Amino acid sequence: MSLEIVILAAGQGTRMRSAVPKVLHPVAGRAMLGHVIDRARELSPLAIHVVIGHGGEAVRQKLAADDLNFIVQEEQLGTGHAVAQALPYLSADRVLILYGDVPLIETATLQRLLEQVNNDQLALLTVELADPTGYGRILRDERGEVYAIVEHKDATDVQRAICEGNTGILAVPGVRLGDWLSRLSNSNAQGEYYLTDVIAMAVGDGLRVATAQPEDAMEVQGANDRKQLADLERHYQWRAAQRLMTQGVTLMDPARFDVRGQVHAGRDVTIDVNVILSGTVVIEDNVEIGPNCVIHNSTLKRGAIIKANSHLNGAIVGEGADVGPFARLRPGSVLEANVHVGNFVELKNAHLNEGSKAGHLSYLGDAVLGRNCNVGAGTITCNYDGANKHRTTIGDDVFIGSNSALVAPVSLGDGVTTAAGSTITEDVPAHALALGRARQVMKNDWERPSKKK
Ligand code: UD1
Ligand code: CA
Numbered sequence: 001m002s003l004e005i006v007i008l009a010a011g012q013g014t015r016m017r018s019a020v021p022k023v024l025h026p027v028a029g030r031a032m033l034g035h036v037i038d039r040a041r042e043l044s045p046l047a048i049h050v051v052i053g054h055g056g057e058a059v060r061q062k063l064a065a066d067d068l069n070f071i072v073q074e075e076q077l078g079t080g081h082a083v084a085q086a087l088p089y090l091s092a093d094r095v096l097i098l099y100g101d102v103p104l105i106e107t108a109t110l111q112r113l114l115e116q117v118n119n120d121q122l123a124l125l126t127v128e129l130a131d132p133t134g135y136g137r138i139l140r141d142e143r144g145e146v147y148a149i150v151e152h153k154d155a156t157d158v159q160r161a162i163c164e165g166n167t168g169i170l171a172v173p174g175v176r177l178g179d180w181l182s183r184l185s186n187s188n189a190q191g192e193y194y195l196t197d198v199i200a201m202a203v204g205d206g207l208r209v210a211t212a213q214p215e216d217a218m219e220v221q222g223a224n225d226r227k228q229l230a231d232l233e234r235h236y237q238w239r240a241a242q243r244l245m246t247q248g249v250t251l252m253d254p255a256r257f258d259v260r261g262q263v264h265a266g267r268d269v270t271i272d273v274n275v276i277l278s279g280t281v282v283i284e285d286n287v288e289i290g291p292n293c294v295i296h297n298s299t300l301k302r303g304a305i306i307k308a309n310s311h312l313n314g315a316i317v318g319e320g321a322d323v324g325p326f327a328r329l330r331p332g333s334v335l336e337a338n339v340h341v342g343n344f345v346e347l348k349n350a351h352l353n354e355g356s357k358a359g360h361l362s363y364l365g366d367a368v369l370g371r372n373c374n375v376g377a378g379t380i381t382c383n384y385d386g387a388n389k390h391r392t393t394i395g396d397d398v399f400i401g402s403n404s405a406l407v408a409p410v411s412l413g414d415g416v417t418t419a420a421g422s423t424i425t426e427d428v429p430a431h432a433l434a435l436g437r438a439r440q441v442m443k444n445d446w447e448r449p450s451k452k453k
Contacts (some may be wrong), residue, residue, distance in 0.1 A: 009100030021055025029260030058363025078192030
């Protein structure tokens with residue numbers, strides 16, 4: 001049976017107290033609505049319709065993609081009215097309704113729900129709640145069959161004592177939806193067109209209402225304010241940490257670890273406290289990451305060691321290489337096997353071949369270094385002339401004396417040595433020593449100026 005998905009995302013989110021539309025507030029670095037869209041995509045529907053309203057233009061701009069159909073709900077007249085806006089676009093056998101502010105829903109839960117919907121049956125995701133205040137309550141008859149949902153504000157005291165709440169997520173047979181939505185009325189406590197009234201209509205038409213529950217109640221938790229947003233964030237991070245530990249990663253403290261993207265980790269990886277991984281990060285077996293590292297879109301190969309307080313963005317760290325503490329690898333940094341990059345070294349678009357070392361206080365930009373080079377402390381590539389970037393090319397077994405300035409474009413052949421303090425402006429042939437500094441001058445018995453007593 002074919003499937004289409006409607007995501008409701010038109011609400012204002014007043015309690016966020018924000019100029020940013022509620023569904024754009026991030027969990028784990030991605031807009032809440034983005035997470036819901038990701039889950040929707042995993043179900044391979046014919047189409048995904050997103051109903052937007054408050055801040056709709058910002059939502060569309062942020063998340064626009066070819067496979068999304070944004071539909072504007074001009075006035076927020078209720079969840080039923082919101083789904084009705086999508087009706088002209090719907091043609092599938094099954095329609096799944098999701099909420100843009102419920103980001104932790106799991107694909108497996110939605111799949112279990114979808115297995116139960118067909119032309120004779122509607123499927124409703126419900127949840128047992130310790131405190132169901134505010135939620136729609138699930139009404140079941142003496143046989144335990146669902147026959148209606150009553151909203152909290154419309155419920156009697158007896159109905160309010162029911163702890164089975166409506167998550168809002170449901171799947172309905174597409175052919176029936178138009179008829180049901182056209183029959184909704186807004187004569188209720190909130191003066192809204194309630195999507196939940198569809199349940200009683202379905203039962204009246206002879207359909208059955210099947211129910212499913214999430215594995216974990218946080219899956220169906222929405223975020224109405226920043227405190228709930230923080231709860232979702234912590235829960236997301238807890239889940240991400242559990243997953244990595246299950247795969248063989250040691251987290252020194254799972255409560256002080258944050259993932260904002262995708263992490264692919266091997267076995268016997270150790271991650272110390274306060275590490276943030278974002279974008280796509282690949283961590284091979286036996287990698288160690290020290291405390292307070294921020295790593296974005298990078299690959300750490302087998303046995304690499306990233307020491308405390310290092311910042312990596314768009315870097316590839318080779319097998320057995322070590323980086324930091326306090327290193328900064330910017331986009332295009334490629335370290336081959338057993339490279340050593342030490343403290344206060346910044347790399348940008350720099351390729352260091354096997355066994356090369358830059359131990360202290362250097363900037364290497366737009367550069368390629370051969371194997372087994374040694375870059376002395378304080379070395380910089382002068383790669384920028386104020387308008388253009390220029391390359392520095394260094395062969396194998398090159399020894400760069402401390403505090404050398406390599407003025408690009410420049411190239412140094414294999415086995416070159418540069419003297420400490422040199423400014424290298426011309427290419428150096430293989431195996432030469434290049435000195436580019438003033439000769440030391442001595443004035444013997446020099447009288448230093450002294451202050452009058
Ligand atoms: C809804 C359900 C309630 C359920 C609860 C779970 C109805 C009538 N009630 O109540 O049974 O327990 O969710 O959280 O459906 N939205 C629109 N357009 C609108 C109105 C809402 O897009 O005109 C969107 C909101 O942005 C939100 C979602 O629909 O993402 C739910 O709306 P909300 O007002 O929070 O519904 P509740 O009153 O909480
Ligand atoms: Ca709500």
